Amino acid sequence: MMxxxxxxxxxxxxxxxxxxxxxxxxxxxxxxxxGANGAGKSTTLKAISRLVPVGKETRMTYMGKDMLSYxxxxxxxxxxxxxxxxxxxxxxxxxxxxxxxxxxxxxxxTAGIKRxxxxxxxxxxxxxxxxxxxxxxxxxxxxxxxxxxxxxxxxRKMMLLDEPSMGLAPLLMLxxxxxxxxxxxxxxxxxxxxxxxxxALQFAQRGYVLETGNLVLEGTSEELLNNPEVKKAYLGG
Amino acid sequence: xxxxxxNLVNALQWGSFYALIALGYSMxxxxxxLFNFAHGDIFMVGAYIGFGVATGLVAxxxxxxxxxxxxxxxxxxxxxxxxxxxxxGMLVERIGYRPLRDAPRASAAITGLMIGIILETGNLALLGAQxxxxxxxINSVTYELGGVYITNKKIMIxxxxxxxxxxxxxxxTRSKWGMAMRAMAYDYVVVPLMGVSINNIARMTFAIGSAxxxxxxxxxxxxxxxxDPYMGILFGWKAxxxxxxxxxxxxxxxxxxxxxxxxxxxxxxxxxxxxxxxxIAYSIVxxxxxxxPHGFFGEPYSAKLRL
Numbered sequence: 001m002m003x004x005x006x007x008x009x010x011x012x013x014x015x016x017x018x019x020x021x022x023x024x025x026x027x028x029x030x031x032x033x034x035g036a037n038g039a040g041k042s043t044t045l046k047a048i049s050r051l052v053p054v055g056k057e058t059r060m061t062y063m064g065k066d067m068l069s070y071x072x073x074x075x076x077x078x079x080x081x082x083x084x085x086x087x088x089x090x091x092x093x094x095x096x097x098x099x100x101x102x103x104x105x106x107x108x109x110t111a112g113i114k115r116x117x118x119x120x121x122x123x124x125x126x127x128x129x130x131x132x133x134x135x136x137x138x139x140x141x142x143x144x145x146x147x148x149x150x151x152x153x154x155x156r157k158m159m160l161l162d163e164p165s166m167g168l169a170p171l172l173m174l175x176x177x178x179x180x181x182x183x184x185x186x187x188x189x190x191x192x193x194x195x196x197x198x199x200a201l202q203f204a205q206r207g208y209v210l211e212t213g214n215l216v217l218e219g220t221s222e223e224l225l226n227n228p229e230v231k232k233a234y235l236g237g
Numbered sequence: 238x239x240x241x242x243x244n245l246v247n248a249l250q251w252g253s254f255y256a257l258i259a260l261g262y263s264m265x266x267x268x269x270x271l272f273n274f275a276h277g278d279i280f281m282v283g284a285y286i287g288f289g290v291a292t293g294l295v296a297x298x299x300x301x302x303x304x305x306x307x308x309x310x311x312x313x314x315x316x317x318x319x320x321x322x323x324x325x326g327m328l329v330e331r332i333g334y335r336p337l338r339d340a341p342r343a344s345a346a347i348t349g350l351m352i353g354i355i356l357e358t359g360n361l362a363l364l365g366a367q368x369x370x371x372x373x374x375i376n377s378v379t380y381e382l383g384g385v386y387i388t389n390k391k392i393m394i395x396x397x398x399x400x401x402x403x404x405x406x407x408x409x410t411r412s413k414w415g416m417a418m419r420a421m422a423y424d425y426v427v428v429p430l431m432g433v434s435i436n437n438i439a440r441m442t443f444a445i446g447s448a449x450x451x452x453x454x455x456x457x458x459x460x461x462x463x464x465d466p467y468m469g470i471l472f473g474w475k476a477x478x479x480x481x482x483x484x485x486x487x488x489x490x491x492x493x494x495x496x497x498x499x500x501x502x503x504x505x506x507x508x509x510x511x512x513x514x515x516x517i518a519y520s521i522v523x524x525x526x527x528x529x530p531h532g533f534f535g536e537p538y539s540a541k542l543r544l
Contacts, residue, residue: 049430072429082430089427091420102416106432154432 002027002158002189003048003062009055010043017043019213020057025158030181030190032200032221034234035210041193042086044210045160048191049083050075077106080157084164088147092136096127096146099135103154113153120149123179141172148179158189165196177203197234201225209234239384244507245500250391250460252499253398257453258476259483259491260405261446267422267486268442270342274349275329277473278356279447283322284454284464285360288371290314290321291455295372311374315397315455319448326447327440334443335436353470360466368465371458394456401452402492405445409488418442422486478522484532494533498522 001024008021018040025031035041046052048060050072060067062079075081082103091099100120104113121128124145130138135146144164151159161180165173177199184190194200201207201221209217209230217230224230258280265273291314297303298310305313333348378389409415417433418441428435458464479498483490501521506514526532 051426051429071434073432073434076430077432085427085430089424091423091427093419093423094416098416101413102420102433103431105413105417150431154430 001025002029003191004060005048006059007055007057008044008047008060009058010040010047010052011055012052017213018047021210021213021215023208023215023218025189025191027189028184028187029206030184030192030204032192032194032204032207033210033215034194034197034200034207034224034230036234037195038212039210040213041195041210042162045083045085045162045191045193048075048081048160073106076155080155081160082151082155082158083160084147084151084162086162087166088143090135090138090143090146090150092134094135095132096135096138097131099146099150100127100153103150116153116156120152123182124149140167141169141176144168144172144176145179148176148183152183152188156188158191159183161190161192163194164192165194165199173199197230198225240507242383242385244503246385246387246391248500248503249395249496250499251503252496253395254453254457254472254495255476255479255498256402256492256495257398257449257456258472259479259495260402260488261450262477262480263483263486263488263491264418264442264446266480268418268425269334269338269421269439270425271334272346272349272477273329273334273443273446274346274473274477275333275352275356276349276446276450277469277471277476278353279322279326279329279469280450280454280457280472280476281360281464281466281469282325282356282454283318283447283451284371284458284468285364285369286321286325287314287318287451287455287458288369288464290317291372291374291458295374307374307376311459314374315452318451318455322451322454323444323448326443326450329447330440330443335439353473357466357469364466366466368463371455371462371464373462375459390459394460397452397456401449402488405449406488408445414438414441419486478519482522482526482532484534487532487534490532490534 003025005021005023008018009016010018021044033041033044043052047054050067050070054068062081065079067075067079070079091102094102100117107113126142127145127149130142135143138146148164164176164180168176180190181203192200192204201224204221206220207218207224208215209224217224217227219227225235258276261276261279262273265271291310294305294310294313298305329352333352334345337345337348375390375393380387409418417428417438420431421428421435421438425435428438475498476495479494480491483492483494502514502518505517509517
């Protein structure tokens with residue numbers, strides 16, 4: 001088991017957003033958490049990245065280490081977990097290249113950085129053409145590519161993805177998911193949260209369904225795709 | 238004409254102090270959305286540390302313990318004082334601001350005011366109310382160029398100031414730490430996801446700002462060799478005005494605005510009685526801000542403060 005989350009609770013201003021989630025991810029897997037807007041999907045990812053405080057009863061272990069003793073920057077630089085946040089959140093005042101380089105801030109392996117940069121540019125050729133352009137001037141699709149590329153540069157063991165399909169045209173969306181599958185094939189474990197449940201379940205091997213802060217269902221993607229309740233609530237009948 | 242040129246030279250020197258201090262305000266404001274109102278007092282602390290280091294080195298030299306020419310004493314004073322003052326800045330960040338990072342902005346602002354008062358009165362308690370004199374490290378030499386008098390001190394002050402401003406600009410635009418600062422100015426909540434510690438960047442920013450304030454303090458001590466514990470208040474306010482006038486996070490802007498304030502003050506004083514100087518000068522500045530509320534330059538930033 002790579003990541004194990006037990007009894008995850010998160011509260012915002014004393015209102016509980018997550019009511020004790022339990023889930024595990026094995027190395028090399030693609031896992032998805034699907035759910036409606038406001039169910040707590042982003043909060044779950046932020047809790048793993050240590051960007052929001054978790055409740056006292058929460059336990060999180062990653063490769064046998066207690067994650068709760070790591071500050072957010074060390075989760076990236078020491079544990080190797082990167083996070084593509086909701087809405088991409090690129091540094092619009094920095095160039096494409098600077099965005100990618102900043103993500104390697106804590107890395108010392110110059111040769112590895114160079115190799116990864118070439119890899120990003122080979123997966124997303126558009127980024128190479130735009131490398132000296134300010135990130136704020138990119139189109140929505142290019143921004144999503146850069147957000148994923150930036151995560152790829154920062155850490156590679158596990159990638160947390162928050163709604164990568166948002167705002168993308170269907171064709172671009174497929175490109176992005178193809179790229180993610182390739183990244184996974186090269187050894188990166190992926191945890192994806194999505195409102196687009198069909199897309200997410202077609203992409204992942206296993207999934208969880210999150211409803212108002214509780215995980216209500218889990219199973220293989222096939223099981224969930226064929227589950228009548230999932231069909232009704234998330235797949236449009 | 239000579240009169241105007243003379244005032245231009247004086248304004249350059251005067252503006253150097255404002256610009257150097259304004260940079261510290263500007264950097265902290267842009268990366269932490271925080272007005273560090275203690276920064277004027279850091280300038281004062283820097284001047285006193287410079288005074289202490291210079292006095293010590295001069296004493297050691299006169300005792301014959303070490304042999305140092307005056308110019309080397311000055312260089313050492315600047316370097317050692319920058320180093321020591323940067324620690325004061327880091328301490329202020331650690332004690333006064335870091336615990337309040339997620340507190341309401343007003344709380345963080347009054348923290349600065351309180352730290353300022355503590356630094357002023359702490360100095361008073363330590364050294365007493367008596368003013369101190371900065372040791373004369375440079376033998377003043379005056380050059381005359383077509384009716385304009387320029388001292389070697391003024392030349393040194395302006396060049397050293399501009400040198401540090403260029404160095405800072407290069408650091409912010411070329412180094413990876415500078416890149417992290419610019420990223421933090423844009424959207425600091427996402428910065429940890431890049432594997433960058435926000436605390437380290439904040440600490441570094443306070444250290445750099447404080448080191449530059451120390452340079453301003455020492456140069457001020459060389460030009461106007463009388464220091465007192467409250468010297469940083471009005472100076473700090475004016476440099477703060479320059480920082481905002483320059484535009485959020487803009488090094489170029491803070492520098493130019495610092496010099497502009499120097500020019501406005503000196504030229505107002507050239508025409509009007511000096512008692513009216515700040516009244517008229519800052520009315521002009523107010524007017525500029527009314528027409529350019531975002532200042533001269535200024536980096537764009539993401540308005541989102543939560544992830």
